[in-house]
Amino acid sequence: MAAKKTMQRQGYKTGEFVVYPAHGVGQIVDIEQQEVAGFELELFVIDFAKDKMKLRVPVPKVESVGMRKLSETGDVEKALKTVQGRARIKRTMWSRRAQEYDAKINSGDLKQIAEVVRDLFRSENQPEQSYSERQLYEAALERMAREVSVVNKITETEAVLLIEENLAKGPRRGPKPEEEAAEETAGENGEEAAA
Numbered sequence: 001m002a003a004k005k006t007m008q009r010q011g012y013k014t015g016e017f018v019v020y021p022a023h024g025v026g027q028i029v030d031i032e033q034q035e036v037a038g039f040e041l042e043l044f045v046i047d048f049a050k051d052k053m054k055l056r057v058p059v060p061k062v063e064s065v066g067m068r069k070l071s072e073t074g075d076v077e078k079a080l081k082t083v084q085g086r087a088r089i090k091r092t093m094w095s096r097r098a099q100e101y102d103a104k105i106n107s108g109d110l111k112q113i114a115e116v117v118r119d120l121f122r123s124e125n126q127p128e129q130s131y132s133e134r135q136l137y138e139a140a141l142e143r144m145a146r147e148v149s150v151v152n153k154i155t156e157t158e159a160v161l162l163i164e165e166n167l168a169k170g171p172r173r174g175p176k177p178e179e180e181a182a183e184e185t186a187g188e189n190g191e192e193a194a195a
Contacts, residue, residue, distance in 0.1 A: 007031045009042060009059045012069075017150050020055060021066040021108030023048050025146040031059070050146070071110045076151050079114035079144065080166045087119045087170075094132070101136045110147055116140035121167050 007014050009031055017027050026046040034041050034056075042059040044067075057067060071079070090097060101120065104112040120137035122129050129137065141163065142156075149159035 009044070010062055012044060012062070012067075017070050018046065019068050019070060019108050019110075019147060020046060020048075020057070022106050023051065023053070023055065024108075024143045025070070025150055026055065029054075032056075066108050068108060070151050071147060073151060075110055076148055079110045079148070080163065082111060082114040083118045083121070083163060083166045084170045085118055087121070088115070089119055094130075098132060098136060101140070105136070105140050105143055110144065113140050113144045117144055117163065118167070118170065121170075123168070 012028055014028050017025055019025055026048040028044050029047045030045040032043050032045055034043055043056040046055045101116045104116050117140045120133055145156050145159040149156045
């Protein structure tokens with residue numbers, strides 16, 4: 001079987017990884033011609049291997065559906081800095097916040113996905129998440145990890161670990177060693193004073 005030649009349309013070529021907003025990172029495996037309603041149409045065939053799914057996107061509709069090239073390394077670094085920030089939780093009803101988080105995840109924008117990861121992350125010493133919070137967090141983490149792994153040429157598992165390392169650098173993600181030592185000292189001093 002002969003190797004397929006690389007084809008290119010609108011700056012995208014076969015073999016290239018792209019981001020499709022509603023599904024995350026996929027790879028263009030072909031550019032095919034199809035007749036639809038009597039019109040010849042060129043379609044990008046995008047393979048989402050992890051989801052076992054192929055998507056066909058009409059070449060002229062690429063911009064309107066929000067398909068984009070992978071982020072640059074600098075954008076990945078900015079996203080990793082974003083997850084280190086302080087969580088911004090609005091005091092609105094959960095259903096409204098959940099819709100906003102879902103919209104951010106499906107925007108395809110790495111920075112917005114990183115904001116969802118940051119806002120929904122819970123460390124060991126924080127209160128438990130609800131089932132729906134956990135689902136949204138995991139969806140955002142997976143989307144972010146897929147793009148980070150392809151851009152940084154690492155496995156998805158390594159990408160998740162990298163994101164989690166950056167999350168741990170954020171504020172109030174756990175007691176700092178000097179705080180723990182201060183608490184222990186205060187406890188010992190309190191016992192002595194009571195004796």
